[in-house]
Amino acid sequence: MTKALQINNLQKTYKNGFTALKGVSLDVEEGDFYALLGPNGAGKSTIIGIISSLVNKTAGKVSIFGKDTDDDFALARTHLGLVPQEFNFNIFEPLGEILINQAGYYGIPRDKAVTRADELLHKLGLWEKRFDMGRQLSGGMKRRLMIARALMHKPHLLILDEPTAGVDIEIRHTMWEFLKEINAQGTTIILTTHYLEEAESLCRNIGIIDHGQLIENTSMRELLSRLQQETFVLDLGDTLTELPKVSGCQLTLLDDRTLEVVLPKERAVNDLFSYLTENGIKVLSMRNKTNRLEQLFMDMLGNKDAGGQS
Amino acid sequence: MTNAEKITAFRTIVVKEFLRFMRIWVQTILPPVITTALYFIIFGNLIGAQIGDMEGFRYMDYIVPGLIMMAVITNSYGNVVSSFYGSKFQRNVEEMLVSPMPNYIILCGYVSGGVARGIIVGIAVTVVSMFFSDLQFYNVWVILSVFILTAILFSLAGFINAVYANSFDDISIVPTFILTPLTYLGGIFYSISLLPEFWQKASLANPILYMVNAFRYGFLGITDINLAVSYVIIFVFIFVLYFYSLRLLNKGQGIRT
Numbered sequence: 001m002t003k004a005l006q007i008n009n010l011q012k013t014y015k016n017g018f019t020a021l022k023g024v025s026l027d028v029e030e031g032d033f034y035a036l037l038g039p040n041g042a043g044k045s046t047i048i049g050i051i052s053s054l055v056n057k058t059a060g061k062v063s064i065f066g067k068d069t070d071d072d073f074a075l076a077r078t079h080l081g082l083v084p085q086e087f088n089f090n091i092f093e094p095l096g097e098i099l100i101n102q103a104g105y106y107g108i109p110r111d112k113a114v115t116r117a118d119e120l121l122h123k124l125g126l127w128e129k130r131f132d133m134g135r136q137l138s139g140g141m142k143r144r145l146m147i148a149r150a151l152m153h154k155p156h157l158l159i160l161d162e163p164t165a166g167v168d169i170e171i172r173h174t175m176w177e178f179l180k181e182i183n184a185q186g187t188t189i190i191l192t193t194h195y196l197e198e199a200e201s202l203c204r205n206i207g208i209i210d211h212g213q214l215i216e217n218t219s220m221r222e223l224l225s226r227l228q229q230e231t232f233v234l235d236l237g238d239t240l241t242e243l244p245k246v247s248g249c250q251l252t253l254l255d256d257r258t259l260e261v262v263l264p265k266e267r268a269v270n271d272l273f274s275y276l277t278e279n280g281i282k283v284l285s286m287r288n289k290t291n292r293l294e295q296l297f298m299d300m301l302g303n304k305d306a307g308g309q310s
Numbered sequence: 311m312t313n314a315e316k317i318t319a320f321r322t323i324v325v326k327e328f329l330r331f332m333r334i335w336v337q338t339i340l341p342p343v344i345t346t347a348l349y350f351i352i353f354g355n356l357i358g359a360q361i362g363d364m365e366g367f368r369y370m371d372y373i374v375p376g377l378i379m380m381a382v383i384t385n386s387y388g389n390v391v392s393s394f395y396g397s398k399f400q401r402n403v404e405e406m407l408v409s410p411m412p413n414y415i416i417l418c419g420y421v422s423g424g425v426a427r428g429i430i431v432g433i434a435v436t437v438v439s440m441f442f443s444d445l446q447f448y449n450v451w452v453i454l455s456v457f458i459l460t461a462i463l464f465s466l467a468g469f470i471n472a473v474y475a476n477s478f479d480d481i482s483i484v485p486t487f488i489l490t491p492l493t494y495l496g497g498i499f500y501s502i503s504l505l506p507e508f509w510q511k512a513s514l515a516n517p518i519l520y521m522v523n524a525f526r527y528g529f530l531g532i533t534d535i536n537l538a539v540s541y542v543i544i545f546v547f548i549f550v551l552y553f554y555s556l557r558l559l560n561k562g563q564g565i566r567t
Binding site: 014049052053054055056073074075077078080082084086088089090091093097100101102104105106107108109110149 | 311312314315316318319321322323326329396397400401402404405406407408409410411412562566567
């Protein structure tokens with residue numbers, strides 16, 4: 001299968017001497033929905049900056065759909081659509097013009113650009129605002145405008161750097177659906193986000209970067225299978241005064257109607273419920289205490305830091 | 311990119327730039343027209359009447375080419391420096407940097423925007439000057455060529471200023487402390503033959519002198535400087551500034567980290 005993105009030994013040292021990337025190598029397959037995660041300052045935005053040629057690399061190679069970003073920059077950039085973290089459109093231009101101009105930079109004639117802009121404005125719920133200036137939009141609309149702008153030239157690889165930051169839940173879910181749809185249509189997507197449930201629900205593969213190094217690069221399924229235990233919070237129907245004992249599970253009473261259960265990987269949830277039912281304990285609802293990916297992510301970063309200190 | 315796509319990209323920047331300064335015409339087109347009209351009233355009518363003739367022409371008629379040139383210089387420079395720095399400041403320059411557009415198209419697009427504003431303001435000021443002076447057109451081709459070449463030259467200079475600028479102060483320092491003094495000392499209001507010999511020679515180091523005199527030749531048929539020398543100086547400056555601007559863009563100076 002064609003590689004949508006190939007990064008080989010990417011290094012970046014800024015003028016102030018800070019080394020943001022220490023030799024990152026990474027491949028993303030065509031059609032993938034890939035999560036690039038890491039704490040703040042890990043190097044995610046630097047990687048994206050280098051891919052999109054906004055940051056000059058110190059060493060390494062990047063190619064997009066086989067086109068080197070140095071030697072064949074025009075073709076490589078034609079394949080790429082970028083939604084950056086910061087708002088970077090002209091706030092004094094109307095939305096329609098922002099989109100049409102963006103298409104123009106890719107050599108798309110105005111009549112075709114107008115049609116494409118209309119289509120994207122409709123799809124992303126911005127049609128009513130098409131004559132408004134960029135500065136008149138809400139935060140969520142600005143994010144959607146940047147997605148529309150990145151899609152004007154129909155890129156094969158779309159990179160989104162924290163696209164849902166500061167966006168309310170409803171709009172976030174609408175954006176998720178839209179991203180799933182364009183991924184299903186064949187667009188390869190790379191996503192960075194701090195909302196780990198977003199990465200878990202959308203992405204098939206995942207890379208974790210920390211201190212300028214790729215510390216994990218695998219499938220979401222494989223990564224989640226490494227979770228040794230899960231913590232659930234159960235809301236009970238009746239008051240519970242005495243803590244029940246379930247072998248192999250660690251139970252804590254958070255209050256008289258809320259029970260926290262740490263369930264090892266080898267134990268089935270059915271076992272827990274069988275025991276609770278037998279003992280007449282009624283469960284009204286159940287939820288994960290933390291997102292599974294979040295738990296793994298914290299464990300991985302924590303272990304790495306601990307390892308580094310030893 | 312194919313040539314047709316490059317032309318589309320170039321046209322996109324030019325149209326965007328044109329719409330930008332026309333949207334705010336009260337700030338971009340009107341002020342130079344009013345300022346120049348004031349120059350005509352004060353220096354031409356009131357003070358000029360006391361001065362008498364200059365090089366065989368009414369003082370009012372003598373200063374018209376220089377005043378038009380001054381408007382072209384400040385507006386072509388101002389358009390590019392404010393627009394490109396604004397794009398850097400808002401980071402929407404990244405829209406162009408991530409695209410497949412070659413850097414020379416970006417540069418030519420911005421320069422053409424500056425030239426467009428310089429031409430529009432220049433024409434407006436020329437029309438206004440017709441109300442105050444007996445405007446002559448000694449050589450239209452010289453007028454047009456110097457008009458456009460000067461606008462190109464100062465658009466390029468404005469671009470370089472914008473690339474290096476890190477704040478809005480930086481885009482006003484050069485026009486205030488370098489461009490305006492050079493323009494005023496560039497022979498707009500006087501012939502350098504009136505200066506002592508030392509200052510006549512010192513004036514020759516001022517590139518604006520060559521443009522003003524070539525432009526004045528186009529209108530009145532007189533010049534302090536040989537016309538061919540003026541053209542050579544203008545072309546050399548354009549050549550140097552163009553390749554320097556392109557080098558800055560290729561390096562990503564001020565726009566890529």
